[in-house]
Amino acid sequence: MKKIAIFVDVQNIYYTTRDTYGRQFNYREFWRQINAQGEIVSATAYAIQRGDDKQIKFQDALKHIGFTVKLKPYIQRGDGSAKGDWDVGITIDVMEIAKDVDTIILLSGDGDFDMLLEKVKNDYNVKAEVYGVAALTANSLINAASVYHRIEDDLLL
16 A cells, blocks of 8 residues: 655645635545545644634644644744744655655645655655645646646635
8 A cells, every 4th residue: 555644834725725716725635535545654734833713723623634733833023024934844854754655745835845855756766746726836846746736626615
């Protein structure tokens, strides 16, 4: 059975589906589709911790589905900008598990991950699949993916 590891850039998926479709991503349906393809050996959702009730309920729902939720504190800078980036954390986790799975699935449109996907494909001979909103997914990420899946109606609430 194919071994699969899933990595979700929660903020990226939230904002790209909201901005493009005005809808939320359907994590339960996504899990169902991926689970039918093989064994999900690891599934991690990377999010920002603000501590509000709505966000806590969402994170609890992800855990109930089967995701491990990793949180980083939300940092509001003095100039009004915010920080809460998981790129390095996601990269480290992908590199650590790539040798033990057949497929890496990344949910993000962030082009910063293109080199990561190229590296794990070449060094570990894994399939690297990307799920993203087409209009807001970097071309470099699409090109780096073994398979690119557009997030469309079937994966939206």
